[in-house]
Amino acid sequence: MKLANRLLLFSVGLIGVLMVVIVYLVEVRLYHRIRDERIAELSREARLVAAQWSGGSDPEALVRVASATLDGRVTLIDATGTIVADAELGGIPSGRVGTRARRPEVARAREASVGVGVGETSSGSGEELYVAVREPVGIARVAVNTGSLSHIFKQGRNDVLIAGVIALILASLLASLYARYVSKPIIELRDMARSLAEKDYKLKMPAYAPGEIGELAESLEELSVRLEALERVQREFVANVSHELRTPLTIAGGFALTLSKGDPPLEKRQAFAKSILANTRRMQRIVEALLDLSKVESGGWAPRLEQIELSSVVSEVLEDLQDTYNDKYVEVVEEIAPDASVISADRIAARQILGNLVQNALRHTSSGRITIFSEAAEMGTWVGVSDTGEGISPEHLPRIFDRFYRVDSARSRESGGTGLGLAVVKHMIEAHGGRATAESSPGRGTTMRVFFPARAARLRLTPAHGAAVAT
Numbered sequence: 001m002k003l004a005n006r007l008l009l010f011s012v013g014l015i016g017v018l019m020v021v022i023v024y025l026v027e028v029r030l031y032h033r034i035r036d037e038r039i040a041e042l043s044r045e046a047r048l049v050a051a052q053w054s055g056g057s058d059p060e061a062l063v064r065v066a067s068a069t070l071d072g073r074v075t076l077i078d079a080t081g082t083i084v085a086d087a088e089l090g091g092i093p094s095g096r097v098g099t100r101a102r103r104p105e106v107a108r109a110r111e112a113s114v115g116v117g118v119g120e121t122s123s124g125s126g127e128e129l130y131v132a133v134r135e136p137v138g139i140a141r142v143a144v145n146t147g148s149l150s151h152i153f154k155q156g157r158n159d160v161l162i163a164g165v166i167a168l169i170l171a172s173l174l175a176s177l178y179a180r181y182v183s184k185p186i187i188e189l190r191d192m193a194r195s196l197a198e199k200d201y202k203l204k205m206p207a208y209a210p211g212e213i214g215e216l217a218e219s220l221e222e223l224s225v226r227l228e229a230l231e232r233v234q235r236e237f238v239a240n241v242s243h244e245l246r247t248p249l250t251i252a253g254g255f256a257l258t259l260s261k262g263d264p265p266l267e268k269r270q271a272f273a274k275s276i277l278a279n280t281r282r283m284q285r286i287v288e289a290l291l292d293l294s295k296v297e298s299g300g301w302a303p304r305l306e307q308i309e310l311s312s313v314v315s316e317v318l319e320d321l322q323d324t325y326n327d328k329y330v331e332v333v334e335e336i337a338p339d340a341s342v343i344s345a346d347r348i349a350a351r352q353i354l355g356n357l358v359q360n361a362l363r364h365t366s367s368g369r370i371t372i373f374s375e376a377a378e379m380g381t382w383v384g385v386s387d388t389g390e391g392i393s394p395e396h397l398p399r400i401f402d403r404f405y406r407v408d409s410a411r412s413r414e415s416g417g418t419g420l421g422l423a424v425v426k427h428m429i430e431a432h433g434g435r436a437t438a439e440s441s442p443g444r445g446t447t448m449r450v451f452f453p454a455r456a457a458r459l460r461l462t463p464a465h466g467a468a469v470a471t
């Protein structure tokens with residue numbers, strides 16, 4: 001059932017129930033209370049009459065006066081049950097004197113001192129309420145016409161019914177308006193969600209969406225922005241990967257084709273085979289780096305933290321890169337602070353992170369010095385690599401941690417770079433609960449830093465952004 005109809009049904013039902021409750025309260029409770037009140041009053045009056053009778057008043061005169069005063073009918077019955085005096089409304093004698101009183105309230109009063117009865121008026125025009133009380137002298141009975149009381153209640157019931165019907169109509173109107181007013185933004189939200197599902201990210205926000213519905217709309221809008229970004233990133237990523245793999249694939253494929261067709265001289269054969277190998281290695285590196293990235297990103301990898309001597313990691317890294325830096329006029333200096341000589345890290349990841357930074361520094365420094373340093377901080381250790389190389393200009397600096405981002409892609413590719421090294425560094429250090437920063441001044445050099453938290457077992461503490469600062 002539609003939300004609007006449910007709301008409508010609910011409010012109409014509520015009013016219906018309320019009406020029944022009101023009618024019940026008025027009809028049953030109030031009517032009986034007033035009637036009980038009236039009975040109590042009548043029995044007090046009957047006792048007064050009886051008291052006067054006991055005091056020796058003449059029954060005939062007493063009955064006449066009392067009937068006139070009380071605007072009812074007063075009857076006196078002696079102990080044997082014979083009517084002694086009786087008068088109709090206004091004190092007119094009824095002519096039943098001498099007969100036996102047979103009415104039930106008289107019988108009840110004889111047994112229980114007070115009896116109450118209801119009957120038709122002698123004229124048949126409505127209900128009469130009888131109250132009889134017993135005193136030693138006999139029974140005094142007072143009767144009044146309750147027609148007015150019933151009449152008032154009948155009218156009251158009608159009023160309630162009329163008011164109820166009006167309320168029902170009004171409420172249905174209001175409820176249907178309100179239901180529409182509530183359900184409209186919800187319907188719009190539903191349409192928003194549907195268009196999101198159909199990858200339409202240009203959402204139309206509801207014109208009027210109060211309270212939680214508004215918040216929901218905002219969340220949906222946020223979701224759509226994120227989804228759109230995610231989709232763009234995904235598209236770009238696939239395009240990048242294809243682009244990066246296409247060149248080495250084409251080269252390797254081309255040489256393999258040439259080799260398969262003819263029989264070139266040995267020299268050429270070797271050159272072709274070398275090229276095929278180099279390009280295959282390159283593709284391997286790309287695929288491995290991508291696997292590393294997805295491993296960290298999917299959350300399936302967590303660093304196995306241990307306390308590591310930084311100098312041992314540095315030695316391993318330098319050993320790995322020995323061939324590279326031996327070719328260069330570059331001095332590599334180790335400046336490990338005594339109070340920052342141990343880091344809490346995954347050994348393999350630490351080697352990979354530092355290796356990447358040192359390799360980058362070597363690649364972009366033709367002569368000068370590369371310093372591997374560490375600094376103690378309050379919550380952990382900063383490990384950095386600074387060089388006196390070409391530097392990175394400010395417009396490139398914020399993007400160097402992005403996948404496949406290279407300042408000079410042709411040159412980077414030539415030297416075997418994939419543009420994924422810093423992306424892997426950033427992901428891995430964030431998995432340690434740390435972060436990576438870069439500072440650089442073009443022509444003078446670059447300083448890259450990674451922060452290892454002291455006992456960082458928490459995964460992805462910081463939002464996934466490597467801070468980058470230009471100096």
Ligand SMILES: Nc1ncnc2c1ncn2[C@@H]1O[C@H](COP(=O)(O)OP(=O)(O)OP(=O)(O)O)[C@@H](O)[C@H]1O
Pocket residue numbers: 356360361362364387389390391392400401405406407408412416417418419420421422423446
């Ligand atoms: N120390 C540095 N000096 C100058 N430029 C740097 C330095 N470190 C990184 N860069 C720039 O940032 C880019 C991205 O570095 P990243 O390590 O991600 O990729 P890469 O080194 O090109 O490839 P790979 O790490 O796979 O060998 C580099 O291409 C380079 O342009």
Ligand SMILES: [Mg+2]
Pocket residue numbers: 356359360417420421422
């Ligand atoms: Mg690199």
